[in-house]
Amino acid sequence: MSAGEENIATPGEILGDSSQFIAGKGTYLAPNGRNIHASLTGQRRLVPPPPDSAEKHSLWNPSLQRLTVEVVGHKTRGAVPEPGVVVIARVTRVMARMASADIMCVESKAVKEKFTGIIRQQDVRATEIDKVDMYQSFRPGDIVKAEVLSLGDARAYYLSTAKNELGVVSAQSIAGATMVPISWTDMQCPSTGQVEKRKVAKVL
Template structure:
């Protein structure tokens, strides 16, 4: 591994404890509510709170390598096109996240 690659994070990696940090862009709070995970590949960045903010925790973010379109995250509204229907589930291609079109292909399953 080269020196530049050792700081690269991958999706799912645990970044910080949510009691000490706030989940920012490129991160998500785990279902257990304790850990903040990376949601994309990139580098970790810590952002201090605004001066006038009552919140004193730092914000942890993951900055991606290149500009990307909208990325689906847990809890957001998506527009899909159903591509396959089976007895217990359906496959769908995600076309829009919130009101933004995706640049990359994302596939989801509806149960």
């Protein structure tokens, strides 16, 4: 591999010997002081020493002119929630007038950053909004399918489950089993038969 040559390196992969290369960005030197390993996945690259470096001026011994080996990570931006898109989120907290959730997926794409969503009482369902009981709609740990309404306060997105196909898609019972939906408002534990209230997403 010559200077400027690039290829893919994976974490832990040996990139070379410290007698030949200098460990650069995205690499680390093994405890033995010899092997240089990649610390992340990315493009492996060899960088020649700068003109004013001691390495460059070692003309009397060309073997001392070591190249720097580095690994440059891929800068890929994950999916970002936008108004109108459907997201999958995990409920983290339920309060009297709202529930908060961590957004895990935007449509079918996983997010790379942390996004918080808030489902307000008025956005749980389309009818009888004043009768919505948040504690009978969601529980911490529930996986919900929701639509992004807008970017709310404190970097939290307002989410809605008001459509029939939106709501809880997966939930664990108190006994720890994955519950089965038996109506739009009830899920049942297959182990104990106990019924728990939820705002259930209609399976299309």
